[in-house]
Amino acid sequence: MRILVTGGAGFIGSHYVRTLLQGGYSSYAGAQVTVLDKLTYSGNLDNLLPVASDQSYTFVQGDICDADLVAEVLPGHDAVVHFAAESHVDRSILGAGPFVTTNVLGTQVLLDTALRAGVGRFLHVSTDEVYGSIAEGSWTEEWPLAPNSPYSASKAGSDLLALAYHRTHGMDVVVTRCSNNYGQFQFPEKVIPLFITNLLDGKKVPLYGDGGNIRDWLHVSDHCAGIQLALEKGRAGEVYHIGGGQELTNRELTEQLLAACGRDWDTSVEYVEDRKGHDRRYSLSIEKIQNELGYVPAISFDRGIADTVAWYRDNRSWWEPLKNRASLGA
Known part of the structure; x- marks a missing residue:
């Protein structure tokens, strides 16, 4: 079994690669893994150091938009697990171009090449943000897409492309959509690692608007377990939701962090102007993946946050250079 993992040096992709190569997915024991990653600001080879010497691992630095490179690397693989994406909403509001280029054009390049190469399965990793916002209840996989940010619009476009290749060409495509991830090795621009590292440094954390926006939190290991289930057992042409079952307002999240x-609200929190087009609430129904594939999130939020805070406390050498280079948390 040979698997191409795009974006495998990023937060979620590297967790998947480490788990796979360290025997975490028994059905894929002995798999050969090729990571294709551009190593943008959020891609980091240090994330893959635990498996860097594994004989089953190959790293290729490159852009998924580079059709010649993808045509050289992809053939011969049995499956593609496609994580590579520009994913930060605030950056997409400042400039949408890289999001459309990477998320839409890059996915099209991969799909075209996988089609020509006869790849067995194309697993496309996406997000709950493609649905927009929901006041009550939870989205099912049949819910209409209504993205509100340039980032989520670009991901919706890539989802539709992937599913179109199944319907037009009969490609074995599966799409997963997840809720908000957290865990170790997450680039410190995202809310949980940004808040943790700021608090560890005695700095304040910025809370958007009234703090009432609601997100469902999913530990990265549960997300990757769901991806593996979809890769192994998902039905071609289907979408599967992967959620954590832990909805919190941003204010409640801040209180837990x-x-x-060990910090207090009055000296550590500052309210900032709300994000443009800020979705109020996300909520995924995970009944389909539970009933069809047996997915159940295994890590409680309390345990996951405790482990995540401990990791960032113990791994300053990983995140301090990243924050300093990106001027985050000032």
Whole structure:
């Protein structure tokens, strides 16, 4: 079994690669893994150091938009697990171009090449943000897409492309959509690692608007377990939701992070102007993946946050250079 993992040096992709090569997915024991990653600001080879010497691992630095490179690397693989994406909403508001280029054009290049190469399965990793916002209840996989940010619009476009290749060409495509991820090795521009590292440094954390926006939180290991289930057992042409079952307002999330870091609200939190087009609430139904594939999130939020705070406390050498280079948390 040979698997191409795009974006495998990023937060979620590297967790998947480490788990796979360290025997975490028994059905894929002995698999050969090729990581294709551009190594943009959020891609980091240090994320893959635990498996860097594994004989089953190959790293290729390159852009998924580079059709010649993809045509050289992809053939001969049995499956593609496609993580590579520009994913930060705030950056997409400042400039949408890289998001459309990477997320839409890059996915099209991969799909075209996989089609010509006869790849067995194309697993496309996406997000709950493609649905927009939901006041009550939870989205099912049949819910209409209504993205509100340039980032989520570009991901919706890539989802539709992937599913179109199944319907037009009969490609074995599966799409997963996840809720908000957290865990170790997450680039410190995202809310949980940004808040943790700021608090560990005695700095304030920025809370958007009234803090009432609601997100469902999913530990990265549960997300990757769901991806593996979809890769192994998902039905071609289907979408599967992967959620954590832990909805919190941003204010509640902040309170938990303050408690975990030993800080107090009055000296550590500052309210900032709300994000443009800020979705109020996300909520995925995970009944389909539970009933069809047996997915159940295994890590409680309390345990996951405690482990995540401990990791960032113990791994300053990983995140401090990243924050300093990106001028985050000032």
